[in-house]
Amino acid sequence: MSASNPTVLVIGGAGYIGSHMVRELIEKNYSVVVLDNFSTGHRQLVTGGQLIEGGLGNVDLLRDIFSKYPIDAVMHFAAFSLVGESVQAPLKYYRNNVAETINLIETMIGHGIKRFIFSSTAAVYGEPEKIPIAENHPLNPTNPYGSTKLTVERMLADCDTAHGLKSISLRYFNAAGAHPSGMIGEMHEPESHLIPLVLRAVLSHVPIKIFGSDYPTPDGTCIRDYVHVCDLAQAHLLALQTLLEGGGSQVFNLGNSVGFSVRQVIELARQVTGRAIEAVEHDRRPGDPAVLVADSSKARRILGWSPVYENLEAIIESAWRWHRSQH
Template sequence: MKPHVLVTGGAGYIGSHACKALSEAGYVPVCFDNLSTGWREAVKFGPLEEGDLADRARLDEVFATYRPVAVMHFAALSLVGESMQNPSKYWRTNVNCALNLIEAAIDAGCLNVVFSSTCATYGDQDGVVLDENTEQRPINAYGGSKRAIEDMLRDFGASHGLNSVIFRYFNVAGADPAGDIGEQHVPETHLIPLMLDAIAGKRPALTVFGSDYPTRDGTCIRDYVHVSDLVDAHVLGLKWLEAGKPSRVFCLGSGNGFSVREVIEASRAVTNREVPIVEGARRPGDAASLVSGSRRALEELGWQPQRSDLSVMIADAWRWHQAKEYEY
């Protein structure tokens, strides 16, 4: 019998790709999602259990039914701008729900957790390739809430033997190369899908938020990793825990940052279409330059990203955006 893995947020962008990767690796992914931002149509690789992480009774029911060997925790509020405007929402939802999940998992005897964190826990530290030893100084409630969950995992590890692998990463891009699933959010806030929809005429011009940052062309710089490579790392993290190895933090990134203007130029080259843009003001909470290294993941996990080239990520995303079956 194949082991079950509970995937919170499994109907979302990264979670659905993780479910596919888990299925291909011999697990049964159990998607736990309230479908507030996820898509029922993206749940293709295992059962869907609708529920909210705030509902402890529902969590207990799902743990009892499937007896998962591990949890992959993706579900979270993740809009930086919104977290600046409404921090209580982020602290209440992300942190309280994670605590509920951790306690339910421990009570069910499920002691392996792979957590989707973020390099936003580091804050704005320009000119530095961020790694696992970099000081965490979040500048918004999104990054702060994720750091708090990391702290919880550490504390419950010490008190209850909970084992965890924590992944910190920045911008995820691309789509499943086979075209089964892709990236879609409501509202959409990520640069590449916004840009591709603007190219396709499905939304107004792309807004470039801030052109006066202290970067090489005045726009924000970010590191990008292909979603398929990202979820491959999560499966390796699961196997790390199953092998009895200790809790560990891994950063995932290319070590190379691309500015907003550079991503726009790459999209022009891939699609052979112009990107309609307008200039906008800076958004509160946006750091100027965030670049993440992944040396530890390469050396210890044996992670070997295959598709985290900017042109490949854009091409995969563009292919899916042109063929996607469901709309906003």
């Protein structure tokens, strides 16, 4: 580790979660290098650090970065993450999420960098067999997106055995919300996440679509576990500290361990915004499990993670502040 403040390379640091991570690292006095090709990220979301434009397909660029900067750890937020698109274009997902990650890990190993924090997903579990979902739940992804994330997790475990690469994989449930400053937030095109879709519907005066109202849940709509993006960043910081202190490879779920249905989210958004929101029912989307709720007790116990935003209303309020500022 370098003598000064640790230096962290954040891959995909101009994206939604990556930009919040960059801000958190800078506030905690880490040196930050951001690599992003802006395929889905936004330059204006990067609020500090050394920004380099490029992607993991460019091995020469990766070698230059590791030669030029005293990188102590790498955080990876650069995966494609649209489930539906992954079903339609699986090779696009395997190339970006797996093959290009191999470029990164090979370059890291070649430069003696042995700390890797991976942005993973609850999609590695597939259709849940029991709720809440713990880390030892069977891994059976039902779409290429989840399969690519699981492939990288397995690759990281093998690289620990072969090369001593220490990694922490963080399996997110539903990331939501925005930074309390209102300066950075969610900017996906196309948007696929429920909370920003509901808030956009408010601002553009269009109905919100409910995909499936016949699920085996109390109100017939899907139930999901929402975790604030700043709480995710905090968990990454704790994971980073664990690796910097010599900790071993691990996997953690990140969620609030409470589920809310689509109808409950829409009703809370009505309360937060004070606006009427029309909801229109549509058929189910293929591959949507009825209920996804995390057991994140391991992250709380081992990392000492303690989410600040455990109240969904507060998560929606932070997102509403951001979306109004953009409209």
